[in-house]
Amino acid sequence: MLDDYNQVWNTQSSNSSESMPLGGGDIGMNVWVEKGDLYFYFSRSGTFDEHNTLLKLGRVKVTLTPNPFEGKEGFYQELKLKDGYVLVGQNDTKIKLWVDVFKPIIHVDLESKTSIKMTASYESWRYQNRYPKGKENNANSYKWAPQGELIMYKDSIAFENNGIKFYHRNRENTVFDVAVKQQKMESVKDQMLNPIANLTFGGFIKGDNLKPDGTYLGKYEDTDFKGFNLTSIKPSKKHALEIYLNTDQSDFSTWNNGLKNLISANKNTAKQAEKNTQKWWNNFWNRSFIFTQKNQSNAKDSVYQIGQNYQLFRYMLGCNAYGKYPTKFNGGLFTVDPVYTNKDLNFAPDFRNWGGGTMTAQNQRLVYFPMVKSGDFDMMKSQLDYYVSLQKNAELRSEVYWKHNGASFTEQLENFGLPNPAEYEWKRPADYDPGMEYNAWLEYEWDTVLEFCQMMLQQKEYAGEDIQKYNQFIISCLRFFDEHYQYLAKQRGRKALDGNGKLILFPGSGAETYKMANNANSTISALQVITESLLNLSGNQLSKEDSEYLKAFQTRIPPLNFGQIENHKVLLPAKTWERVNNSEVPQLYPVYPWGIYGVGKPDLETALNTWKYDPDALKFRSHIGWKQDNIFSARLGLTDEAAKYNTMKMANSERRFPAFWGPGFDWVPDHNWGGSGMIGMQEMLLQEADGKIYLFPAWPKEWNVHFKLHAKQNTTIEAELVNGELKVLKVIPEERKKDIINLLGKSEAEKTKLN
Template sequence: MKTNACTRSFLTHFCLFSIAFLLLQSTALSAPESVTAAKAGLFDPAVMNESFEESELSSGSWSQGVGNPWSVFGTPGRLFTVYQGGGYPNAAMGSQFIDGYDYTIYQQIGTYTSDTDLQVEAWYGPRVDDSAELTVALLAGPAYADAKIIAAKTLTAASKINKFTIDFNTVTQGTTGDPLFLQVSGDPKRYGNLDFIQVHTDAPTISRTNVKAQPVKTEFSDDLRQLIGDYNTVFDSPSQDETGNVPLGNGNVGMNLWVEEDGDLLFYVSRNDAWAEAMTLYKLGRIRLSLNPNPFRTGYPYRQELKLIDGRCDIEAGREGQKVSLSVLVDSDSPTIYVKAECEVPTMVTTSIYNWRIGNRRDMHEPMNSISSWTFAGAPDSVEMYESADQSDWISEPGVITTWHRNEDSIVPLAVKWQHMEDYADIINDPFKDNTFGMRVSLDSEAGAQVIAHNMIRNKKTDKNFTLRVTTHAAQTPTLEEWQTQIRKLAATAPSPETAIDRTSKWWNDYWNRSWIFISDNSGTDKSAFEVTRAYVLGKFQYACQMRSKYAAHFQGGIFTVDPKIAWYGPDPRDTGATPDYRFYGTDYWWQNVRFMYLPQMAQGSFDFMKPFFSLYLDKAEIFKARAKQYYNAEGIYFQECMSEFGLPAMRNFGWGAEEYSEGYTRNIWQQALEYGVVLLDYCRYTENTEFLKSKVIPWCTESLRFYDTRFPKDDDGRIRITPTHAVETYWVDVVNDQPSVAGLHYICRRLLALPANVTTDEDREYWKKIQASLPPIPKRKLDGRTFPDNAESYNPQRFNFEAPDLYTVFPFRIYGLDITDQPIEEARYAWKKMPNPGHSCWYQTGILAARLGLTKGAKEDVVIRSRTRMVRTDTLVRPLPEFRFPGYMGSPHDWCPDHDGPGNMMSTLQEMLLQNTDDGKMLLLPAWPKEWDVKFKLHAAQNTVIEGTCKNGQIEDLQVTPKERLKDVVFSSSEMSE
């Protein structure tokens, strides 16, 4: 780096950091070849001391500005400068010239577990004042702003550089699953002191489940960039209303963005952890940005592009000479929304905040409020439940408005009481009490900004450039004041809009590099190939916008719901006062639906997205055991179809005044824990994570078997007799040995007994064999000389819903399959053709069943129909109903919209049409792929394998398998079945 005199004076007092890139590589970087400080041209050797050579960090060039993964906390002083480079992707250097200012640099290095263990090697010094200190600390918390120090070591400098080894062994003070931060803080004491530190760590555990992130490419190829860009959403005119909104998000914070013709730019702000008292998921509010002169006038040029590869929306509008360019995004690494604007003429900017809950306490007995909280719905009048009013502050900080909702109560104690679980209250976590969420809105303008009303901010005079910042935050805090301190700290540490744009683009580039599927029709006449690819790509985008939260995503609208008066399912909410917080079915987790959001993530290489899904159920295993004991005096694990975030069923399903779970459709469905066990086993098959397998997965699966063993009686032959039971939601009456339960028990036993002996115990294996020997046979029946799987051993044929319980033998339990020989696959194919209700939306399993059976035509039909199931506005008499402008919003005949389980279902089908893992380690390639579709693909497979290639006219080209030794396990399995 070339330096001027001013920069060299800064460099007489600096700190230097280097750390291995833990989240992707999990290895320490090797140091560059040692050179003298003089050769590097960076530092004065007389000041640095010859021992600087020992650090091996003096080579490489440096540039001003800190970036991912390091962040600077606070404002240490007006002459504090940060540099990055030095031949290390993660190196940062701080220069501090003014005496008496501390400095702190930090980065997230993983996720806390109870066995967090790492080592730091540091070279530190020299010092003019030996009393100067530098502290290396580990912090854990939901975000850096609320993170607590869980371990720290302080180093005291000497007159020369000394090497220190710092061990952080088995740190046990954090909360499992919280982000883990490495923080380095210096206190120079006085001018002339020199900070110098090199940090290397062993790879810490990066999640509670030891998730291994797959390596990804760091750069897009031009070809891939163009392929992604073909599915950008581009508008050449503003929208009529919020039916023209497009989604943006960073995995937890989201926004629905739209521009109204002759109007303004607007967006809803949402978070996946904005829980109110009754487990309703609130919007944080709506923002309106008004510009004068207005570039959105009718007839003015307009172009809006949702840039998928960069995770942002760019808008250019206005007539010649008065154009406005806007970049809108949610920062990938902070809970901050940015609207960055460049105007050709000085512009007056007004920001308005609309919060429909300010001053309005909500009585949860009101019908539209109650439906939004399935956890409270149906409560008797004697049970009181309110959600507190939102508040705002437009006085404390000049030019800033902060709004928030603070929970004064919680539904959890009510649910514990009414479900007779008081004896187990100590194991039921309450995520709602004192939860506080909100946003801090500010306007950065050279002209300055001022609050002109309780909900409005305006620049003090016209300006050509400005940035609207919306900092969001949610946390359970003992006091409101603590939350306010935290959100201010988050705002103070948020990066510049330029840094946010750059690092957000990099995150999304890396995300798209994990996997892809791009389809084209080789006849050139069928537009369905484009429609299916678009649905797949835009579905992935929406998932990535909301799947990095502490909590699992929601299938019924997720964080992208809109005003229910425009699009609804169920009761008509018009003229009811319903707000954008409303959604039918509330925010409870329905197993049949939520699973489809997470199943495709493994083949896409997004194992990190699985963490909240694992937490949702795994972390509540003790609650599930307690429920088995309480209601049935049984042992083991089970959970029911509809579950709250805190581990108990929604009260609408349990029943107010009921002795046990009583909702008719789902009362006696038992196999959910077995299905979840398959997901866990598949995850371990993909990642080869034996520690997770032994500590979490095998115990879960064993306890799910134990529930059946202790819940149900044995017949005269010693076989488990499962009754009362349902065959999913379709058959309720006189059902014995329902197929989903029987198939699940057989399949889990088979998978467990196939595990290597070194990850199991003799005691476990004997128990699995005992269970296996006590299982009833797979129910089958005969018709017209054909044998095929049945819905149960015996049942009343009256139907109450539209599932195919008989085909749970194909998905999720692979009793039948293309590679399985002990059950004739033609039996299952015949059952598929005889399905009474082969649906193609929402949770219907029609497509994935067809793919697993090699029924190419049926699988293709399913994904094509799903790709055309668009979200429509329901507030009009126009027929057909007008679609929302964003083509990625999917509709559903069963759920609140946008629907998110339907797209995931389609993704799984499409992926299994291309690639299937077998139970013996093989990979079936093209098992149900139509020859008329060409495809470029990259998918992840079992044993940390990645398969990339192109298929043209039914022939594979450019096949790449990583690692190469897995190529021998690829089986070409193109299936042309008569359907």
């Protein structure tokens, strides 16, 4: 079934926007054939420059003589999902492109029935300094507020040992230094993690039968570049091109030696590496899947499409399984020339909107939450460890600004743990709290880190993993709320708590939407769920002191807020708020991600009323980008609505590759669009409450599906639904079969009565 979802193209592409994603380990490529030449961009996790732009590593062009791609007939380009590679061919010539999952090496293997000559060219637009202007700085951390003229420094590129060496080494002064000064953190600067100082990244391109063959200048779309040719010494029926990559925060000679060692250690190992890589992808696909179909003609079948795009997007996530940094919500490793996303942005291919080293929590969580039910726990490490690595910097913020404990994480977070400098704002009132962002959208939004705490706890809840390394991090995040809101209350009056001994979470924020909020429900539900889960899952690993602290903190968390709309009890966004700034629906966060309400849980009706009657929830409803209506409706057991919003969200994108959605609110490909789509489909198929596993809680009876998903207590469920009948049900471990309740075809009223 997976093979049905392979993307097969029988015509060449007109430009880079019609490219196909390829990758593995922590490398992403965009592959396409244009005017008879094979091209690919290649990117890698963590290649941040001085200004925190996530730089591509370059573009490769492969030209063959005589050229098999010249005729119109017989061309094909296929993404082979099962084994994780791309095959391009025509006229007895085929080229296989694949990435080693375990080592940072890209392989291009050509086979032909006749001897042909190959020229592989490395094309770089960073052969000279570039001077980003205006909107172009949205790709870096300065965004709309660069301090003086910025220089995008050139890379070093040269022929060496019959190959091409290329690298970027960050200059001494970086945006880290600028932000630390701007945000008055100099007193602790030497204690802070700085991930972009001394960073060097790049690699080496070579092939056994290749030699340097001069350079040339050119222009692709809007960007000038310099090309460096490697040409075959003699025509051959076989050619192999290899690109070795290295990223290291060290001095240059250490980086250089690392690259040399990578090359020498991998002589004659490609065959075995290819086997290992294929095995990894085979296991990846066996771990989890959702195959769907409604009727037999795939082309027009919207249900087939959502299954296809679920698999294609999960494949793209798999391409950064082991990155040092999480997969970025705003394009991942697969962005291309920006003019194809917005015709007015004629910038270099490094461009993406919303920054390179800026990890926006509300967006990132949607990229990573689907990995829980797909069982991709190994892939979640880069996102979770990213936060843990910044714990010290976040605690230093609390110490420097407010002299209290706890890790203070903001919503728009740089990869060094401080707020984005542009969002922090340069033009601030002199007496404004230096720990605060002077920003209408982001002020007082500290609670988004708690969703990553949730993912840390789910590693144990679902996979039984040891999460001791996360316990102190989670406690520090909770402690921030406890100490900071007592600190703020004491600024206003004599008492630290309200008349009931509860924290006063004011000023707070209901996502980016309900601002200057008092006791936002999204924050309250997060604090309640995380504290309870931590005590349940890690209780026996915590010190007596930590355990007692958490139990006492639990008593200080305020209760959720309810209201009435047309005589229906509803969840409110907060006790009170002053203004509405965005279009998220945090009044439904107690449904998702916090799971206080849902199928099989108490008082489902209150959550359903909120979905049906809250005027903002109705006004903001949409399937685009990070919108979560497809998830809320599935969690509430609303089959028709879940079918509608998930079909719209996971429909083919407007681009040649069906899962390159966007830009939505962000960029192309929009990874929080795909991630929220995956979550919605999973929730339609499988939910849990109080040890019970609900099958098909919001799945239409007439949609055929074969899926394998993960549940709590190391459980996997594989089920096949054909023409409204459950044909296969495999539950591992077997004893959990008794916990399964099949809700296929059950009415909303029946689901409401489940608890």
